[in-house]
Amino acid sequence: DTEVTQTPKHLVMGMTNKKSLKCEQHMGHRAMYWYKQKAKKPPELMFVYSYEKLSINESVPSRFSPECPNSSLLNLHLHALQPEDSALYLCASSPPEGQPQETQYFGPGTRLLVL
Amino acid sequence: GDSVTQMEGPVTLSEEAFLTINCTYTATGYPSLFWYVQYPGEGLQLLLKATKADDKGSNKGFEATYRKETTSFHLEKGSVQVSDSAVYFCALGTGNQFYFGTGTSLTVIP
Numbered sequence: 636d637t638e639v640t641q642t643p644k645h646l647v648m649g650m651t652n653k654k655s656l657k658c659e660q661h662m663g664h665r666a667m668y669w670y671k672q673k674a675k676k677p678p679e680l681m682f683v684y685s686y687e688k689l690s691i692n693e694s695v696p697s698r699f700s701p702e703c704p705n706s707s708l709l710n711l712h713l714h715a716l717q718p719e720d721s722a723l724y725l726c727a728s729s730p731p732e733g734q735p736q737e738t739q740y741f742g743p744g745t746r747l748l749v750l
Numbered sequence: 751g752d753s754v755t756q757m758e759g760p761v762t763l764s765e766e767a768f769l770t771i772n773c774t775y776t777a778t779g780y781p782s783l784f785w786y787v788q789y790p791g792e793g794l795q796l797l798l799k800a801t802k803a804d805d806k807g808s809n810k811g812f813e814a815t816y817r818k819e820t821t822s823f824h825l826e827k828g829s830v831q832v833s834d835s836a837v838y839f840c841a842l843g844t845g846n847q848f849y850f851g852t853g854t855s856l857t858v859i860p
Contacts, residue, residue: 677850725793737843742796
């Protein structure tokens, strides 16, 4: 099984709302990722968690707050977003660094619209 | 630094035509190479991968060979179908970092 699940599938929020995106995998992967993808563009890395610790933050604004409660779950908390934050948010997971044949497996994404 | 350069699109082909999407890379070390496909409204799906020079990845009729001498990983399919219409991303993986190409949009017409 190479499935990464994400909820919700779609989300509409106002600029004053607080919401959370959820990602789950049961492949035993110890690295998890958040990406942001705008239309007709490649995914842009936001955060990397390795063994439940934040290892990479690509200078993402503080209105995006990641959380990794355990090795299977990854959340992205959203607060005071701007309309330009509207995008497809993708979660991915992979075996830990150093494993052979590292591959990132992506979820279906959450399509976010900020009004 | 590491990077991927991918053929610009969009590409429009007739059904049963031959497909090539070019991808070249720049890397230090020994990266793995990937092709991902994204159908409209969906996430990225792994299409195929290769982890060392001369490896050939293949899946669903698509193939790509990891060529170190030309630093390339071109995607090919002998006979495309309407259902292959999607955006294709070439990617380079090293450690926990991935570098994506810009994506190539493919439309196959009946």
